[in-house]
Amino acid sequence: MITETVRSTDVALSIRSVSKAFTARPVLRDVSMTLRRGRATCLYGINGAGKSTLLRIAAGLLRPDAGSVSIEGRDVREHPEEAKRRLGLISHASMAYAELTVLENLRFTADLYCVSNRAVRIEQLLAETGLGPFRYDCAGILSRGLLQRLAIARALLHEPSVLLADEPFTGLDVQALEHLIGIFETFVRQGGTIFMTTHDTRLGLRCCDRVVVLDQGVVLLDKTKKEIDPERFAEDYLSYARSQN
Amino acid sequence: MRRWFMALAIVMLMLSTWLGLTKGQIVPVQRNILYVHVPNSIGALLCFAVLLVASVAYLITDRQIYDWIAAAAAEVGTVLASILNATGMIFSRAEWNVWWTPSPRLVSSALLWFLYVVYLILRTSLPGSPRRRARICAVFGIIAFLDVPMVYISARFIPDIHRPDFSFESSWQSLALMLGMVGTIVLAGVLIWLRTDLLRRRFELENRLHD
């Protein structure tokens, strides 16, 4: 359990008693957690544990049956526009239109979020993600790694304070992985908050300083990296995951 | 409780039929089908109103019961609308020698029937969670209801050469008609009530099986 007291101004993402059921079986049961600004939290769990569902609820894509989520104090359901403006979403799909070029995709996102200094921000992100040379290429012909970079650029364009990432490491090669981790680290260093889900214990532990394990919709473990032994955790998690199959 | 209402409805309908065939018989004999046609028209429209109210209530309160009421109203309404169309066609054949013609009354009846049927098809073929299906059907219910006054108005654009000009003059006839209407309404209400209950019990049973 997080023992330090948290000031409300420090809270970037607050999940309160969220429950969700799609059919008779509940996917999330009374899940609560509070994420402080400037921290990265990793959510582990086997398939079906409810990780993606929780993330989608946090992003405002799904409505919880009970409970609420706030981004920097703004409830996602009651003040959706203010909350979503502060959110960036990276999912395992790139959310890019295949027929549009990289530049057009970014311009579209900038307009969706009404980014004021659109041209400047786009150039900045093209440089940061190394997509400059590909700006006139249609998203349909990009490789998986490049598409992921486009997804990152898309997510960071409007300078969000909270980044939600659903399995961001899937299908990336070593170079792309290192690049992504670098971007995450920079983001956190600049005061942003990350909430990601992943299967990969090693990568998750590298990026994040807090781990949460979700099992059948319930929080099984919620500790900072300092409180656990990373090596043992990785082993234990692996054997736990195997035992669930 | 419901049994009394059901019995009352059946008694009223039987009385209406008997009266209609004896004391209140309308002169060209086929017009007596109006004793069935008109009550069903009112009944089908009222069922749609129930469907609308239930749909709106479901969207506002998010309580399952309204979804079941809407479904029940749709089923009962479909039956009433089918009878409405069938009797309308019989009347049309007997009176004007055509089984169907785009006269305002027949067009409106047909559209009502189609709206009901599409609602039922939506209910049965939408995949996914029951809540999502309920929401989608509720939205369709509201949009479909908007169609009803729309078709009554737009049907005015059809040159209606056949203007039915009968009226229920004698008091026996009015009584028979009134009994028919009230009986149909009560019967429809009871059936909706029964069906809602059935849907609710099935849902509870399924949930219990799950646990």
Place this chain on the structure above:
Amino acid sequence: MKSAWSGFKAIVIKDLVIELRARQVLPTMIVLGMLIVFILRLVVEPSSGRAEMPMMAAAALWIAFLFSGLLAQERSFGVEQQNGCIDGLWSAPLDAGTIYLAKLLANVVILSIFEMVIVPAVLLSFSLRVTGRWLDLVIVLALGNLGISSVGTLFSAVVQLARTRGALLSIVVLVVLLPMLIPASFALLVLFGAMPEEVGGSGTLAFVGSFRAAQGYLLAFDAVFIVACWLLFGVVVKE
């Protein structure tokens, strides 16, 4: 407000650019429309008199509009299926109603492009003349377009959301649009010269047969359904 306008404009332009670039749906729409016109032209008796032509033409036009319109509507949210783009829309700080209006406008534009091809096709194959009433024709078709697109855009989102077949979209849209077709056909028949403009109404129904009333009806129909669909859109996509 500024952000809503910015998002609205972005979605409309994006949809049109993608359609013009990928040509996902317009060619099929046009071919389907032309086939419908062709088939209806063929099934009219070859020896039919001049009286039947305008009626079949009006029928052909609206049927082509309806069915090709369905294709356009399927596209409106079908285009967001790939790469999870729909999540990009829902997670943006944009009101659902604004998204609906943007998709509606894109659909109307695409259907208008279709209209520009199909109307000459109908006029030619049925040997019709629309002397001097071009503006009225444009208005009637635009009103029909709006009505068809308004309902179709809403239910396209439903179909995409429920991941179901397009056949469901067809029956839902067609049944809701039925009332509109009566004055719409009447208006076209007047424009094609097959019916007099003002047929005296019998009894209480003063506007039976009035062309202006038909246009007024279409306008009212569009207004009612655009507002209703706009309001209900947010409800239907709430997950």
